[in-house]
Amino acid sequence: MRSDYTVAVIGGGASGVALAARIVESLPAGLSTANVSIALFDAHGCRGGNAYAADTPSNLMNTTGSAIDGGYGGDFGFLRWAGENSDKWRPLLGDRTPNPCGYVPRPVFGQYLADLLEDARRRAPDRGMQLDTVAEEVVDIAPPASSEQSYCIRTASGARFEARYIYLAIGHLPRAKTEDYQHREHYYHNPYPISRLIEEIPKEASVGVIGSRLTAIDVALGLAAGGHQGTVTCVSRRGRLPAVRADQGKYQFRKLEREQLRKHLRYRSARLRLADVAAMLGSEIEHAEGRPVALGDIVNAPASPVAYYEHEIRLAEGRARPWQAVLYATNRNIDLLWHHLEEEDKKLLMSEWLNDWLTYRASIPRENAERVLALMRTGRLEVRGGAREIRYDDSTRRFNLCLGGDDTVAVEFLAAATGSANRIENADSTLTRNLLARGLVRSHRFGGVDCRFETGQVTGRNHSGADSRMFALGPITSGVYFFTTALEIVHRQASRRAEDLAFMLGVDWLDLPETEEWVDARQRVSGSRPVKPEVPSEGAPDLLERVVAGDQFDLIDFEQLHLLNDQISSGELRRPDPEKAG
Ligand SMILES: Cc1cc2nc3c(=O)[nH]c(=O)nc-3n(C[C@H](O)[C@H](O)[C@H](O)COP(=O)(O)OP(=O)(O)OC[C@H]3O[C@@H](n4cnc5c(N)ncnc54)[C@H](O)[C@@H]3O)c2cc1C
Incomplete structure (x- = not known):
């Protein structure tokens, strides 16, 4: 096995596997991906992470088959996988079959994750890449000495690896014992x-x-x-x-779909109050329910646990609870709502309302x-x-x-059963202890590690966002994105990180002396173009807009960036043909 990689993903749960698979699936074929090598490290050998590891079948998912396929896995769909691999889930499910409306045991999903990863590993060479898994705990990462150099990774066995880009997907970290x-x-x-x-x-x-x-x-x-x-x-x-989950319908927001919300909050300094968010969601809930709804209709008055569950089960029996579909739909925008919330309202939400949010958002079948x-x-x-x-x-x-x-x-x-460590300084993790000590990461005031909202670039005392080639995704980013524990959310984060990586690899590629001449020649041909779009809009085909939104425009000359972006978005970033370039 090699020891130097382009990319190291630390953590092989749902986040790390999604990222590795997305990198293989979505990097443009051609020069930027040639020789791209990925190492996926997991202390427990990429067996479903903490949420989906092998265990008793009574650990049920709280996401239906169709909701999984709607938000996770890309082309390698869960239900299709289940249809082709009954030998893998039969021992856990018996006579039952995974279906669009049912909830499978979580270990079944863990098996799917292992196969998703294996599929990516097999396909990588066709795309000029290599994907290796390393069944080791990463205990330390040393920063690169210069922008030319790589991070140095040390594992619990003392093995050393190098990687130019690091992705922390270390998930639910155990709390250190204090009592x-x-x-x-x-x-x-x-x-x-x-x-x-x-x-x-x-x-x-x-x-x-x-x-x-x-x-x-x-x-x-x-x-x-x-x-x-x-x-x-x-x-x-x-x-x-x-709360108890009713039939899981899908809700399409009237006004809060991601693009609509981004337009509404087009300026990064735009601020929301908690009352605004409550009013916006309340209006969507009333639309979904088709009637006026008071908070008391949803939040049950305190009752004995037995009376509460009798009531909840009655409400969930054989019918939809449209307000639940609205809350699940916030998977698509919750990070934006949180990011634009006033600081004092963030504090209020965390101290007064977090428990209620979790009670009603994270319901059970x-x-x-x-x-x-x-x-x-x-x-x-x-x-x-x-x-x-x-x-x-x-x-x-x-x-x-x-x-x-x-x-x-x-x-x-x-x-x-108190969940993982919210603050990383309270986590029982040698890696985060060492990263904190090195100043490569810092704790976010609302949990997890601090990182840039736009890119997930990790920020530390000695590691500013602009210099950092270390990124984070999944539950470890909960302070920046608020609610990160849903497959749809970690998959979206993974897709964004893979897309940004395509861009950064393109930038690296531009630095190569052999491409400089080709780029200059193309620039002369392409002439001058407008430099800065007025309104950055996520999801637009132009990656330049993403860079502008992320304040990264100091990275590279704009003309070159336009050119590079054209190449990436057309999917044709290929080794330049010197004759044509001339
Ligand atoms: C019990 C449980 C049930 C859930 N059920 C659902 C559900 O039904 N539907 C849904 O949408 N979401 C569910 N979630 C939310 C879940 O968090 C996300 O869906 C997702 O599993 C997060 O994945 P992850 O890879 O970020 O984290 P994790 O699953 O925590 O995986 C992190 C991995 O990183 C590894 N790791 C950590 N540190 C290191 C290190 N230093 N070196 C090497 N490896 C390391 C760990 O060994 C682990 O395998 C559930 C979460 C939990 C905890």
């Missing part, structure tokens, strides 16, 4: 794989779960499916379960909600709010879950 109880036996800091809990926790044992969202539901349903008979108690501050309700009715599952503190009692060897006053639940086993 005494987290070091005790019978405590699971990471509940995945759930199959390990099923194997190790005695069937009659009492189990506590910190959290009451999607991961907590994975734990409760996984244990029950594995034959666990003891009580499971989920505790969180508010004790709220996620009805079939899983019915299982949760059945467990609650038999008393095998309890969901409690008011969680304050967790203590380990050495004399009883129990974890005490303190819910305020004298209300304490003692459990023998405890699993954390």
